[in-house]
Amino acid sequence: MTDYSIPQKTLDPTFAHLEHPLIETARMFAGNRAALSGLAMFLIIVVVSLAGPWLYPTDPFEMVWSPFSPPGVKGFLLGTDYLGRDLLAQIIHGGRATLAVGCAAALLSVFIGITFGALSGFYRGWVEEILMRITEFFQVLPTLLFSMVLVALFGASLPMITFAIGIVSWTGVARITRAEFLKIRELEYVTAARSGGASNANLIFRVILPNALPPIVVNAALLIGFAVLFEAGLSFLGLSDANVMSWGAIMGNNRPYILLHGFTIMYPGLAIFLTVLSISLIGDGLNDALNPKLRNR
Amino acid sequence: MQFLVITLRRFGLGLGLLLAVLVLNFLLMHLAPGDVADTIAQDAGGLDAEVMAQIRKDYGLDLPLWQQMLKYFYSVAQLDLGYSFYYNQPVTTLILEKLPATLLLIISAQVVSILIGVVLGVIAARKPNGLASHFVTILSLVGYAAPVFWTGIMLIILFASMIPLFPIGNMVDVTVERTGFAYMADVLHHLVLPMLTLASIFIALYSRLARASMLDVLGSDYVRTAQAKGLSEFQVVFKHALRNALLPVVTTAGLVFSGIVSGAVLVETVFSWPGLGTLAVQAIVARDTPTILGILFFSSLVVVVANLLTDMVYRIIDPRIQASHTQEM
């Protein structure tokens, strides 16, 4: 029986960039119905967020009717918020900022995490000690509280919020990266490459890292969902950029009026829920597709 | 012996971490614009420049930075986390006052989510591709994917507003003096919705972990041997497999503690639950720096202690299991 596990195929660096394992991954993924529906949902959300503002150009900040108009009245499908602004416009336009923050924060986390994990996993010794201590420090710090403090102190602008989320969410990636590096660096093809004279940088970036990617990629995907939830939490507590519409901001703005006008919170919450759900399904699917152990089950 | 050495080392590292948190705290406090004099000015409806300068002098804000930092370390070592400008109380007192409420919420939510998560995981593991398994996956994903405060609000609207089964917020009914059993019952009544909300995030995680490790264990030689020996399914599942399945769940519970704290902040805000989370949010809104930093430090302390404990527990349990596994091999 053919062995589909990735390490076998990519043991030889010259085969490292063949797409064979990727096609395989894609095929595994495609066989997973939950993952596919997640992907479809996510694509729809992305398309609506990108193209929606062009198709439904109502300014989300414009006051179009009296406040708290219930859904369906006067043609406003989702009603109006506390300042009489079109909730549907807010949700359609809000997707961009929400997804942008989610992806950017996840990217930042991944970048920091890979750096810490790769360096400590590769060099070991005192480099590892220091970097791991720093990682533990960020793990111990209460994430939401610390981000809140950063945003509250340095201003609730979109870049600051992205930074505040990214700076506390990278420890998982760091640990995974380090674990992968520890595992892979002992493998034959790596020692072979090293004795063949490859530089450290070469080893890290071109030999080990590409093979360490699968679990990192899964984690990165899930991080996007996590960052979206995080941004929503910050906005709900009032720490959102007042000049940009995001789904979390909608909920934060209407927070004092929840009990009387629950619909203002329900829809943006639903949007976030569907986004994170679809990302989780995709992440699960990727995990199943990339993880050799599961394949043998 | 080695156990002791490892524990001491971990303890030392923990202390080092806390010190780092303190330094960070202090830097944040001074990087940010505005200080206690401004807060007092707000309460007083306006103050003039010399009064504010005097206040700053009184609070030692004119000392060089490193001196202030040492003063800060010294007082923290004496368990004095500073004095809240906004609440006019020592921060330590404030935190200890609100701590029980948060602990109650967090611990009950954790216990419930572990229980429900494990039960769901076991159900799903019995038939890995059955309908029940998929249902469990979806249900638990809902808890994770929905923003926790949104879940809380929906629960309030459903079970406190539309169908008034539970109170909409707070820990107790402010207006009637209750004692003893009646008091506890009142607190429990108020606890149900916030606890379920906080639990919902982690049910997904625990059920999947339980399911995965149950499947692992159920497929192992050890269990097959037990089944061959004629032990009933009940005995197999509950006495042997479950204990092993529980382990990763419990250790993960320790690792995600940070996430629980974050979730608690949001849940407390939604339900006006008078705990550390509400205090933290209020302090941030009021820019009450000593309280904010006191809470930051305190939660870090709790996380360090929790990690230490989890680590020790794991080491205690682990060798036994490793040993029993090797026996079977």
Place this chain on the structure above:
Amino acid sequence: MRIKTIKLISLFGTLLLALSAVSVQAETPKRGGTLVWSIGTTPRHLNPAVQSGIATGAPGAQLFATLVRFDDKWNAHPYLAKSWQTSADGLAVTFNLVEGATFHDGTPITSKDVAFSIKTIKANHPFKTMFRAVSSVETPNANTVVFKLSQPHPALMLALSSQLGSIIPEHIYGDGQDPKKHPRNSKDVVGSGPFKLIEFVRDQHIIMERYENFFIEGRPYLDKLVIRIIKDPSARSLGRENGEIHLSAFESTPQDILHSKNVSHLTATDQGYAAIGPITWLAFNTKKKPTSDKRVRQAIAYAVDRNFLVNAVMMGTSRPAYTGIHPDSIFHEPNVARYDLDLDKANAMLDEAGYARGADGMRFPLTIDFGWPSAKPMAEYMKPQLKKIGIDVTVRTSAGFPAWAKTVSTWDFDMTVDVVFNWGDPVIGVHRTYLCNNAKNGVIWSNTQQYCNPKVDAILAKAGQENDQQKRIALYSSAQKIIADDVPIYFTDTVPYHTIFNHTKVGNPPGTIWGTCSPLDEVYLKN
């Protein structure tokens, strides 16, 4: 026939008598009981002579008496002073103190205590304009006090009322310690007012009980006053609904106010805040382009819809404000330029002033600041509203009040939402916003707009010394008209402070111009 008429008349007469007897009975205050009153902020301490702000002022007014007190029509009534006379030139005001008044420790209240109190307030209280014109306080005998003024000072009476002119005991506070930090400010307080302090636990409660030898016979009616400190507005709301809290003042959350109007045993009233005079407004930086251009400010004023702010954002709980003097003040002038919503006019003004629209439809950018969360909706409202006249508004969030105070007081802003109190007499709380020489860098709630109109300065200076009420009203009227025309500030609405109380329990609820910041000695509990 006649007999029948007589019978009818006598029957009618008896009925009338009976009715009047009943109504008289309904108005007789009952003595006794404990009133539970909730407040939202913990006072730093309880001595208003050395601390401004309502947190100290409201409880402080129960512990300390003042020379005069005001009713709901801005009339001064005797309190510690049984009578007073002003000299013809207005430079000397003589007060005759009530005889036999004592502090809570039994020591008689004399003119020396009054002189000491004024001296202490002058040296320690942040509101310097209250007694600046008082050059000396003479005490010819134990029951007479003569205020010598350097110029006529009509604000004196209001400065000697409520929380502004507390009479404190010299034998306690004159011991050399800094009165601002005196230990007797929070514990074992010896006051002159109707209630004496039993206990003050920060963040929990302030418990007071009747001072049995209070100088007004039979008062206070209440045995005990329990002030519960409850920071969370929804907890206070619950408490009022369930009957445990009888009274809360300074409630300003629109939802809470509206909700209480639907509770049968509660009454919500905005009476009692005329002297505090809180006004929400949009302030401009008059020295920074383009808001330094009057036409720009006027155009913005025309673009802002006050009615929307009052009815939608504040849900109808506040009232429109057109000037910097509260509508319930006798000095309020309603006939000023109101800048009612007129977008076309606003656009036209900006076009004429030379601020043409660019390719993106915008003329110029402006920032807007706000200092606390409840001001955010109004700041956010400006963004889409001013977009309609081509101004690109960026809402700046600050790291809380201190950072905002710094931004605004160092003039680093274009526009900001702000709330400022009148504090009784315009001299105390209104002048500070407009005087040329009060633009003090670093001091919040000074003339942070850097507004300077010498004509206004002259009128205000004159009004501050005008003892004739009618002439004063006329002077403030013209000042308000000029200010409205210059529009350094666009006044939007009053802060919707409401007193919410249980009308089945509370008799004579505090409704004077100072509300709960005046003594509650006339309040009683119905049973």
